[in-house]
Amino acid sequence: MCSCSKNIYTYEKLSEIKDFLTEKISIQPKIGVICGSGLGSLGNAITDAVWINYADIPDFPVSTVEGHVGRFIFGCIRGVPVACMQGRFHYYEGYPLSICAMPVRLMKLFGISHLIASNAAGGLNPKYKVGDIMLQKDHFNLMGLAGLGPHIGPNDSRFGPRFFSMSNAYDEIILTKAKQIVERLNMQDKVHEGIYTCVGGPNYETVADVKALINLGVDAVGMSTVHEVIAARQCGIRCFAFSLITNVCSAEYGVDCTDIHSEAVLEVGKQMQEELQIFVEEVVEAISQDN
Numbered sequence: 001m002c003s004c005s006k007n008i009y010t011y012e013k014l015s016e017i018k019d020f021l022t023e024k025i026s027i028q029p030k031i032g033v034i035c036g037s038g039l040g041s042l043g044n045a046i047t048d049a050v051w052i053n054y055a056d057i058p059d060f061p062v063s064t065v066e067g068h069v070g071r072f073i074f075g076c077i078r079g080v081p082v083a084c085m086q087g088r089f090h091y092y093e094g095y096p097l098s099i100c101a102m103p104v105r106l107m108k109l110f111g112i113s114h115l116i117a118s119n120a121a122g123g124l125n126p127k128y129k130v131g132d133i134m135l136q137k138d139h140f141n142l143m144g145l146a147g148l149g150p151h152i153g154p155n156d157s158r159f160g161p162r163f164f165s166m167s168n169a170y171d172e173i174i175l176t177k178a179k180q181i182v183e184r185l186n187m188q189d190k191v192h193e194g195i196y197t198c199v200g201g202p203n204y205e206t207v208a209d210v211k212a213l214i215n216l217g218v219d220a221v222g223m224s225t226v227h228e229v230i231a232a233r234q235c236g237i238r239c240f241a242f243s244l245i246t247n248v249c250s251a252e253y254g255v256d257c258t259d260i261h262s263e264a265v266l267e268v269g270k271q272m273q274e275e276l277q278i279f280v281e282e283v284v285e286a287i288s289q290d291n
């Protein structure tokens with residue numbers, strides 16, 4: 001499947017899906033939350049929750065990756081109505097980027113104004129350690145340079161203009177608030193601010209890949225988020241994203257990195273789940289107070 005294949009998730013199709021879901025919920029989400037690999041426990045912060053499996057939504061794709069439950073949770077975090085995705089879609093699953101980012105457009109139809117995206121990522125910056133958190137200051141759109149994106153093909157202006165700026169992709173106001181929360185929660189020793197990139201995957205990086213990405217100024221590498229943020233910015237959603245550093249990538253030959261595998265990634269998510277849940281709750285509350 002290529003990223004430019006016909007996008008079946010038209011405005012009309014997504015409106016149908018939205019109507020299907022609306023009948024099952026009683027809130028109007030204001031913030032979208034996407035849980036990264038092993039970070040599904042962020043959904044534990046949600047009260048008055050209604051769970052809807054992707055498999056039960058007509059014409060919806062399914063999550064095929066371990067650590068991605070594959071459902072929406074609609075409910076409230078600290079009283080703020082949210083739509084939370086416990087599981088996202090990745091390019092390496094065979095989904096074009098338009099489908100990977102489609103839920104963002106769906107959440108826009110629900111009226112979300114903000115997106116909080118999380119991911120598991122490999123640390124490229126030598127200062128990063130396993131279990132650290134990187135607040136995304138920006139991303140480097142590697143797949144975009146290769147001509148791949150969620151918005152390739154005919155443009156429906158109801159999802160935003162064809163040409164749009166990505167210069168404030170990650171909202172500076174939310175990022176500043178998140179950094180204040182980090183200080184308040186005394187997490188500053190393990191939290192960094194940096195640049196994320198998304199690769200196609202599902203293999204992890206060679207030493208040459210790692211060296212090149214470091215030279216490009218990238219601090220953490222993963223397999224998601226960038227196309228979600230592009231779709232979000234196109235339709236005017238303000239974005240905040242963070243990476244959990246689940247492994248460090250070696251830029252040296254001879255360093256054994258064969259212990260990088262998805263179980264190890266999930267395990268780090270498990271270890272950090274309580275701290276990250278509180279962090280996300282605080283960010284949601286801060287965003288709601290900004291409006």
Ligand SMILES: O=P(O)(O)O[C@@H]1C[C@H](O)[C@@H](CO)O1
Nearest residue numbers: 036037119120223224262265
């Ligand atoms: O959904 P995210 O970006 O958190 O998932 C990352 C990338 C791969 O899907 C997986 C690798 O273990 O984690």
Ligand SMILES: Nc1nc2[nH]cnc2c(=O)[nH]1
Nearest residue numbers: 120121122204221222223
């Ligand atoms: N591409 C990539 N994705 C990841 N997700 C978690 N760790 C990694 C990594 O090292 N590389």
